[in-house]
Amino acid sequence: MKHTEKRNEILSAALELISEQGFHKAPMSMIADKAGVGAGTIYIYFENKDALINEIYLELEKKITSAIQEGYSASQPIKERFIHLWIGLLQYIIEHPLHFRYMEQYHNSPYGASLRRDRILGKTGNKSIFKDLFEEGITNHNVKDLPIIMLFALSFGPMVFLARDHTLGLIKLQDGHITQAAAACWEAIKNK
Amino acid sequence: MKHTEKRNEILSAALELISEQGFHKAPMSMIADKAGVGAGTIYIYFENKDALINEIYLELEKKITSAIQEGYSASQPIKERFIHLWIGLLQYIIEHPLHFRYMEQYHNSPYGASLRRDRILGKTGNKSIFKDLFEEGITNHNVKDLPIIMLFALSFGPMVFLARDHTLGLIKLQDGHITQAAAACWEAIKNK
Amino acid sequence: MKHTEKRNEILSAALELISEQGFHKAPMSMIADKAGVGAGTIYIYFENKDALINEIYLELEKKITSAIQEGYSASQPIKERFIHLWIGLLQYIIEHPLHFRYMEQYHNSPYGASLRRDRILGKTGNKSIFKDLFEEGITNHNVKDLPIIMLFALSFGPMVFLARDHTLGLIKLQDGHITQAAAACWEAIKNK
Amino acid sequence: MKHTEKRNEILSAALELISEQGFHKAPMSMIADKAGVGAGTIYIYFENKDALINEIYLELEKKITSAIQEGYSASQPIKERFIHLWIGLLQYIIEHPLHFRYMEQYHNSPYGASLRRDRILGKTGNKSIFKDLFEEGITNHNVKDLPIIMLFALSFGPMVFLARDHTLGLIKLQDGHITQAAAACWEAIKNK
DNA sequence: TATGAATGAGACTTCATTCAT
DNA sequence: AATGAATGAAGTCTCATTCAT
Numbered sequence A, B, C, D: 001m002k003h004t005e006k007r008n009e010i011l012s013a014a015l016e017l018i019s020e021q022g023f024h025k026a027p028m029s030m031i032a033d034k035a036g037v038g039a040g041t042i043y044i045y046f047e048n049k050d051a052l053i054n055e056i057y058l059e060l061e062k063k064i065t066s067a068i069q070e071g072y073s074a075s076q077p078i079k080e081r082f083i084h085l086w087i088g089l090l091q092y093i094i095e096h097p098l099h100f101r102y103m104e105q106y107h108n109s110p111y112g113a114s115l116r117r118d119r120i121l122g123k124t125g126n127k128s129i130f131k132d133l134f135e136e137g138i139t140n141h142n143v144k145d146l147p148i149i150m151l152f153a154l155s156f157g158p159m160v161f162l163a164r165d166h167t168l169g170l171i172k173l174q175d176g177h178i179t180q181a182a183a184a185c186w187e188a189i190k191n192k
Numbered sequence E: 001t002a003t004g005a006a007t008g009a010g011a012c013t014t015c016a017t018t019c020a021t
Numbered sequence F: 001a002a003t004g005a006a007t008g009a010a011g012t013c014t015c016a017t018t019c020a021t
Helices: A002-021 A028-035 A039-045 A049-069 A078-095 A097-107 A129-139 A148-167 A175-189 B002-021 B028-035 B039-045 B049-069 B078-095 B097-107 B129-139 B148-168 B175-189 C002-021 C028-035 C039-045 C049-069 C078-095 C097-107 C117-121 C129-139 C148-167 C175-189 D002-021 D028-035 D039-045 D049-069 D078-095 D097-107 D129-139 D148-167 D175-189
Strands: none
Touching: A002 A028, A002 A039, A002 A049, A002 A097, A028 A039, A049 A078, A049 A097, A078 A097, A078 A129, A078 A148, A078 A175, A097 A148, A129 A148, A148 A175, A148 B148, A148 B175, A175 B148, A175 B175, B002 B028, B002 B039, B002 B049, B002 B097, B028 B039, B049 B078, B049 B097, B078 B097, B078 B129, B078 B148, B078 B175, B097 B148, B129 B148, B148 B175, C002 C028, C002 C039, C002 C049, C002 C097, C028 C039, C049 C078, C049 C097, C078 C097, C078 C129, C078 C148, C078 C175, C097 C148, C129 C148, C148 C175, C148 D148, C148 D175, C175 D148, C175 D175, D002 D028, D002 D039, D002 D049, D002 D097, D028 D039, D049 D078, D049 D097, D078 D097, D078 D129, D078 D148, D078 D175, D097 D148, D129 D148, D148 D175
16 A cells, blocks of 8 residues: 555654664654655654654564564473573664664653653563563562562663674674573573 | 863753753753853853763763772672672762763764763773773683673673663662672673 | 535635634645545635635625625615614624634735725625615715715724624623614714 | 844834735744844744734834823813824824734734734723723713723724725825714714 | 645744854 | 854744646
8 A cells, every 4th residue: 555655665764864863863854855755745644753753663662572472482491481582682683773773762862751661672561571471480489589670671781782782883793692691691680 | 260160060051951851952052051151151161062062971981980999999809899890880870860861862872973882881991990800800710701892781781771760760779679780790790 | 516515515614614713724634624525626616725715705795795685675764774784784793703703804814905895895896785875875964974985984893893892702792782883883974 | 222123123024024914924034034134033032923923012002002192181071082082093003004904913813812902992901091081981971881892892993994994095084084083983982 | 526645835943153242 | 251142054844736546
C-alpha cells in the first residue's frame, strides 16, 4: 500500500538522520528531503516531530523485543537462558547500530522523559522475559536477591557500554569477547 | 580576580540550566541572565556556545578525577581498592546529580562527539588510576585477562545505570545496595 | 439533483465553520470533512476558497431579503411599515446567529472588500424596499431629508450593535426592548 | 530613547498594514520590513503577534479616550454634552481612518474576543464619560430608561456605519451631516 | 464526478552571535 | 571589559490547491 510506503520512507529517513546527527540536527525539512517527500507530507502521517520521534521509538522497541525472543527456549537452565538473551540483545545492537544510537539519544532527552529506559529491555507492563527470568532466579536462589532494577543495571549496563565502544570503533567485539562479557554479567548477578 | 568570578558564574549557570533543561532549552541569553551578566559578556570568556559546553565538561572531569582520588590508599589489596574507587565514584555522582546529568547529555550529543566517554573515567592519556589498577590485576591474575575497555564496561556500565535510575527516582539507593553493587561488579571482573 | 446536494452540504458546512471559527480557522479540509466530501470536491463546485466565501455571502443575502419581505403590507402607514421591517430584520438576525456572524466577519475582511455592506440591507441595484420606503418618507415629509445612506446608518447601525451584543450574550433582548429600539430608530429618522 | 523609537516604528507599521490588509495579510516579516527592523526585533518588544495586536488596540483606546475628553465641559446641559462627545468621537474616527479600520477588525476577530466592543467607547471599568452621562440622563428623565447597552447601540451604531461609509468613500460627510446625525441620535435616546 | 494524499510556499517564532555604546 | 538591543537564518508547522486514480 502506498500509504505504508511513504510512512516507512519517513520513518527510516528520520531514524537515520537522528541517529547520526541528533534530534536537533535533523530538521523536518531534511527528513522530508531524505525521505523523498514534501515537507508537509510528514504531517499527514505524524502529528508533529515529537510524535514522529516517539513512533520511531515504539517501532524499534517492537523489533528488538521480537528479535531477542527468537530461538529462546524456556526449557533450558536459567544460566543458559540468560546468556542466550544477553548475547542475542548485544548482537542485535551491534548489527543495528542506528537503532542503538537512536535509543541512546531517546533515553537521554526530554522526548523519552515519559518512557523509561528499561522499557526497551522488555520491562513493559508485565510480560517481560528478563523480569520473569530474574524473578524466577531469585525464587530458586540462582540469582542474588536484589531489586530487579539493580539486576537490570548489572546485566545491561556493561552491554550498553560495550555496544557504545563498539559503535564508536574503540573496540572490535569478537565472539570470544561477547561470550566472556555475557558470562561476566552472569557472575555479577548469580548467587555465589 | 574579577575575571575568574564572572567566568565561574557563567559556567555554573550554564551547568545548571543545561543539566535541567538540555542543551537546546538553555539559550545563551538565559544563561547570561542566570549568571547575572550581559549576553555579550559570555563571548568575552568563551568563543561560542560549543566552547562553553566543552569547557564545562573539562571542569567537571577535573573535579571528578580529584574527588575519587581522595582517601585512596595504594597499599590496600586490589579488591578493596577497586571497591573504594567504585563506591567513591558512585557517591560523587549521587551527590552531584547535575554533574551526572550534564555528563550523560554531553556523551549523547554531537558536542561530545570528539571527546570519548571513558575520559571521564580517568582514561585520559596515560595517568589513570583505574587503568593502572586493571593492569595490575591482570598481571597478578586477580582480574580477568580482558581488554581494559571491557573491564571498564563491566565496572562502570552498572554504575551509570544505577545512577540514572537513582536520579530518575526509580530507585532509592541505600548503602547496602551500593556495597552489593560494588561487590557484584568486582565479581564480574575478578578471576574466578 | 445530486449536484445541488453536495454543493449545499459544502455551503452549509463552510457557513457553520467560518461563523464559529473565523475565516482562517476554517481550512478547506475541515470544511470538506464536515460536508462529508473529499477536499478536492469543493473545487469542482467552487473555483477557490474566495469564491466559496463570496457565494455563501450571496446566498445569505438572498435568504435575508426574502425573509424580511414576508408579511410586508404596502398599505400600512409608513411608520408601521418601517417598524415591521426593522423588527423583522432584527428577528431574522437573532434567529440566525450564524448568518449574522458570517456577515459581520465578511464585512470586516478583505473578502468583502468588493461588495458593500449595505447590499445586505437590500440596496442592491434599484429594487430595495428600504430605499423605496425612505424615499417615499422624504417625499411625504415623514422622514428627514437626509442622504439615504445616512438614513440607513441611523436605522441599522443600532440594530447591528444590538444583534452583536445579543450574540455575545451581553444582553438578552426581549420583545419590549426590540419594540423600543425600533421606535427609537424611527424617532431618529422621522421628521420632527 | 531608542527603545521607544523602534517600538513605535513597529506599532505604527503594524497598525498601518493590519488596517489596510487585515490580520492575516500582515505577516510579521512584512511588519518588520515596513518598520525597518529585523524580524526578531519585534519579539524583543512584544511577546508574540497576539500581544502586538492587543497592544495596538490598547494604545488606540488610550488615544481616543483622551481625544474625546478634549474641550469637554461638564457644566453644559446634557444634550449639548452628548452632541459634543458624539461629534468629537466621529471626527476623531474620520480623521484617523486607520485607527477606525483597525478597531473594527479587532472587534470582529478572535483577537478581540476577550475585550468588549464597548470598551473603546469608554465603558472600561467605572470611569466612563458616556456611561456617566447616560446614567445622569436616566436619573433626570432626560434620557429613556433603557439598559445602558441599548443606549450605546442607539448612539454609536449609526456613528460606526457613517464612519464606515465615509471611509469607503460612499459618502462625503460634511459638517452639516454630522450635526444632523448627532441630533438624530440624541432624538433616538432622549425622553420624548 | 469524486477523491484525498501530496505538495511547498509561507506563517510564526527562537536564539547564537554581533557591535555600538 | 561589559552590555544587551538588534539581527536574520533556520526551525516547526499549516493549509489552499493539485492530480493521479
